Amino acid sequence: MLTIYGVTRSRASRIIWLCHEIGLEFRQVPVIQAYRLADPMSPDAPLNTRSPKFMELSPAAAIPVLVDGELILSESLACTLYLASRHCAPFGPMDEIERARMDQWSFYAATAIEADALTILYLHRPGQAQPGSDQAAVANAAERLVRPLQVIDDHLARSGHMVGGRFTVADINVAEIIRYAQGYGQLMEQFPSLQSWLADCQSRPAFQKMWQERLNEPE
Template identity: 70%
Template sequence: MLTIYGVIRSRASRVVWLCHELGLPFEHVPVIQAYRLPDPDAQGAPLNTHSPSFLAMSPAGAIPVIRDGDLVLTESLACTLYLARKHGQPFGPADATEDAQMLQWSFCAATALEADALTLLFLHRPGRTQSGADQAAIANAAERLVRPLSVIEDHLSRGAYLVGGRFTVADINMAEVLRYAQGYHELMDRFPATTAWLQDCQARPAFQRMWKDRSAEPE
């Protein structure tokens, strides 16, 4: 059976969501991020990204990790793309062209969007008092996101999903990155097709199941 290591309040959410879409059973081992613990190396500390048993699988101490038979794989996008390709349509590629397009949109999410989207998530939290430096960082991150979001908006204005006219792993990978920026309405309201697509993705039963489990984890 597939094993997923990592709390769902991490990039493991992408892998869990895809598994629910696939109807793929898995064992979940909730490895917590070391920075969330007062002393991750203390005796009796919960399994975390500093734990020797976890570092044996993930020397970089990063979650998620999946184990599928003899394969141990790190990097969340590698995990989702591997599982989608292994289990095929409708979530995986039908041919080499779709495979390339799924890679394209996934890499776009990781390289053109994620860093700035995370800035918006961390600095634009409800109730957070923002310094002048925070406000400048938010404005700069939002401005950098305009160009890639414009590309996504144009694509989604001509079709319901990113690849092949159907919901695929590319939508999961992109949606889980754009979720970080979702609460910054000054930016997202400029991209109505993207916002509608994101809401459609998050209305899916598999996302709702993942989100329920994620919400049950300690913050």
Template identity: 60%
Template sequence: MLVIHGVTRSRASRIIWLCHELDLPFRQVPVIQGYRTADPDALSTRSPEFLALSPAGAIPVIEDDGLVLSESMAATLHLARKHGGPVAPATPAEDAQMLQWSFYAATAIEDDALTIQMLTRPEATDEDREIIDEAIERLERPLKVLDAHLSANGHLVGGRFTVADLNMAEVIRYGWNDARLRDAWPAITEWLAGCQARPGFLRMWEARLAEPV
């Protein structure tokens, strides 16, 4: 059975969501980020047994029939290819496009989207708000590309929901708590709502909300 190491309040959410889309059973080992716990006995990214599996000390990690992968998008792309179905690439061209959009999410969008998520809080300072404004400004170029593509195609690849949409949606989610982004990019907002209405996402999100903050 597939083993997912990592709490759902982490990038493990991407893998868990995909497993629900694939009806793929898995066992979850709730490794928590080391910075989130002061309990020396808690299973965390600083625990020796986890570091033996993942020397980088970062979640998620999967074990799949002897294969160990420690990057969430590598895991989702691998599992989609392995198990097939509509979320997986149907052709080599689709495979390449799914890689392209997943890498675009990770390299052009994720850092700034995470900045917005982390600094959007009631106690945000003027400096925090300035950093958020700068992140929104940097996101204009990649989000313009994404919005135009979704306006024309509805989904990222093949006119259907795929692992590429899942990977991108989990990145976009970080920044979409800012109304300026939701209002500026309506096609992305509509597409994200559709992704997050899927039963697979809702099952993952229910489990995520049930975990301690």
């Protein structure tokens, strides 16, 4: 059976969401991020990214890791693209052109959006007092995101979805990256097509199932 190593409160969420969309059975091993623990090397520490047993699978000490038979695969986007390609349409590519476009949009989101979106996720605290340095970092990240999010918004206004005029793994990959910045309203309100698409993505039963599983995990 397919095995996913990693808690749902991580980039494993992308793989889990896709598995729920496809209807793939999987086993989840809840490996927690070491930085969330006071002493990840303590004998009674839960399985985490610094645990020697896990690092045999992931020398980079990073989740998620996907194990499918003899294949051990890290990097969440590689995992989702692999599963979508293996199981084909509707969530995977119908041909090589669609495969290339799914790769393109996934990698664009990862390189042009994710880092600044994570800054917003970690530092933006609406309704709370924040250090000026955090506010400045969030504002700068939001300013850098305007151009790539406009690219996504324009594409969605024309096409409705990232690839092929239907919901695919590319929508999952891009939506899960943009979600990090979703709570910063003054940025997101500039992109109505993107907001509508994101709401549609997150209303899908497979996302809702993944999200409930995520909420059920300890913070």
